[in-house]
Amino acid sequence: xxxxxxxxxxxxxxxxxxxxxxxxxxxxxxxxxxxxxxxxxxxxxxxxxxxxxxxxxxxxxxxxxxxxxxxxxxxxxxxxxxxxxxxxxxxxxxxxxxxxxxxxxxxxxxxxxxxxxxxxxxxxxxxxxxxxxxxxxxxxxxxxxxxxxxxxxxxxxxxxxxxxxxxxxxxxxxxxxxxxxxxxxxxxxxxxxxxxxxxxxxxxxxxxxxxxxxxxxxxxxxxxxxxxxxxxxxxxxxxxxxxxxxxxxxxxxxxxxxxxxxxxxxxxxxxxxx
Amino acid sequence: xxxxxxxxxxxxxxxxxxxxxxxxxxxxxxxxxxxxxxxxxxxxxx
Numbered sequence: 065x066x067x068x069x070x071x072x073x074x075x076x077x078x079x080x081x082x083x084x085x086x087x088x089x090x091x092x093x094x095x096x097x098x099x100x101x102x103x104x105x106x107x108x109x110x111x112x113x114x115x116x117x118x119x120x121x122x123x124x125x126x127x128x129x130x131x132x133x134x135x136x137x138x139x140x141x142x143x144x145x146x147x148x149x150x151x152x153x154x155x156x157x158x159x160x161x162x163x164x165x166x167x168x169x170x171x172x173x174x175x176x177x178x179x180x181x182x183x184x185x186x187x188x189x190x191x192x193x194x195x196x197x198x199x200x201x202x203x204x205x206x207x208x209x210x211x212x213x214x215x216x217x218x219x220x221x222x223x224x225x226x227x228x229x230x231x232x233x234x235x236x237x238x239x240x241x242x243x244x245x246x247x248x249x250x251x252x253x254x255x256x257x258x259x260x261x262x263x264x265x266x267x268x269x270x271x272x273x274x275x276x277x278x279x280x281x282x283x284x285x286x287x288x289x290x291x292x293x294x295x296x297x298x299x300x301x302x303x304x305x306x307x308x309x310x311x312x313x314x315x316x317x318x319x320x321x322x323x324x325x326x327x328x329x330x331x332x333x334x335x336x337x338x
Numbered sequence: 339x340x341x342x343x344x345x346x347x348x349x350x351x352x353x354x355x356x357x358x359x360x361x362x363x364x365x366x367x368x369x370x371x372x373x374x375x376x377x378x379x380x381x382x383x384x
Contacts, residue, residue: 137357204379238383
């Protein structure tokens with residue numbers, strides 16, 4: 065319910081899907097907390113990752129203050145709670161995963177290795193637009209251009225469907241991005257949130273702040289009976305009892321729901337007691 | 339735990355300062371300028 069509401073609030077301009085245009089109002093100055101392409105016809109705000117790359121790749125400077133500050137603020141307040149409840153693309157993956165199919169398990173070592181992919185994506189977002197510049201000194205938004213499936217799903221598909229001129233301009237790059245989108249969507253049916261685990265630079269950034277965020281998860285060691293139900297329930301592979309505020313935790317609260325002794329609490333000011 | 343709270347407070351303060359500096363130098367307008375035009379890179383046109 066919260067995820068659906070967050071998706072709708074991030075993309076309230078529904079008529080634009082039919083007109084093939086995008087919102088151009090003043091709220092586009094404001095970065096939304098989740099991964100939401102600003103070329104989505106419905107988008108009311110700016111994508112934080114797209115904005116970061118646009119500023120870093122700008123002609124006049126390669127440092128972002130406002131966008132980076134906003135990301136720090138979101139992260140230090142909520143950590144990856146944003147991933148769990150406010151990200152539209154996370155919501156899409158959650159919905160797809162509900163489709164009943166066999167759910168294969170990735171070998172642990174491969175899973176652990178692939179998790180580094182999102183940090184590589186984050187490094188690419190922060191560095192490449194500043195160094196890979198064109199003749200005018202403007203850097204490419206590399207993640208948006210070559211990888212981001214949210215941009216293809218939310219922006220590319222609706223805009224191309226509604227604009228013949230854009231359709232005629234689509235070439236290999238669009239096919240490449242569609243391929244990545246299909247891979248992520250099919251992957252989301254089989255695996256839980258593969259994009260969030262392996263590719264999302266925004267999740268990587270927020271995850272780094274999980275340990276320091278004002279919103280914290282906590283296990284009451286006296287109430288915990290070490291039944292292991294929390295770890296079995298966790299779809300992000302977090303070692304709940306030992307590292308509940310892991311960078312991989314999207315704070316979905318599933319561990320809390322299954323805990324038989326209500327040993328897991330979460331909220332603001334719920335850090336470990338002395 | 340106290341150290342963690344100090345780090346949290348420091349990050350929060352840094353975030354506020356960065357946002358203020360960014361607003362002062364007009365970065366939100368730069369963001370809007372990008373966000374109100376169809377991002378051809380984002381939608382796969384290039």
